[in-house]
Amino acid sequence: MNEVRRLAAAYVGLLALLALTVASAFVDLGGFNSAANLAIAAAKAALIAVLFMQLPRQGVLPRLVVVAVALWLAILFALTLAG
């Protein structure tokens, strides 16, 4: 049951990242706490997208949507935060 093992690995990874992000809140990283938290959140989102939503197996169109959304969000954030 390769599939079950894949899902179990995703689940354990997500819980480990949750523990890591909560633990990091009790350590002063000198201004990098928020950046570390967001990096961990991005890693969790990637685990969910790849192993639960099976993004890589869905062909080119869903990947195109993800890239387009990332591009538009990047423009939205960059222009707002630069202004």
Place this chain on the structure above:
Amino acid sequence: MSGAVESEAFRDAERERQADAFGMWIFIGSEAMLFGAVMLVYLTARMAHPEGFGEASSRLSLLLGTVNTAVLITSSLAMALADLLVKLGRRRAAAWALAATALLGLAFLAVKGVEYADEVREGLAPVLGLPFAFEGADPRGAQLFFELYFASTGLHAAHLIGGLAAIATVLATWRRSTDAACLRRTRAVGLYWHFVDIVWVFLFPLLYLVHR
């Protein structure tokens, strides 16, 4: 026959599956733009009030927030198992996995309700005309934090309730549907459910872990 199409608009089942997935991903993409904009508003407000946001965030229950994150991650696992089981033709077990997903979603909402009740009791809910009082260096920033906290978690909870309604609909028609239809519906509702999980994955550190 697994190659049958449900809509005559499609030449074959593979085309129909691709169109299904593409439609769901576009919908999820538009939802991502919505939540992205909400998070951007939150970030700009937080940059203007770093101290108020830090003080206000430490009033949230980190324990309940962490428990709820684990509950939602577990619900996503149950949803992924439902998808796998229906693909293997084990429809009965898949229906139970969907029911487990929904129950975990309900548990998330129950914990969220307990948190909201605590915050209302402590006078930290500047919504629906409820009294708000905050002792600290930046009460205005703290109020802004709680307004955005209720707006973003409320919007997320509304999406979760939508997901529960979708699961209930899928389960209500489960026995009458073909294997292929069950698979398509489980896939579609699963993509949505996992997306709502991803939104929470970002909301959790933004709201609960500002700075302690």
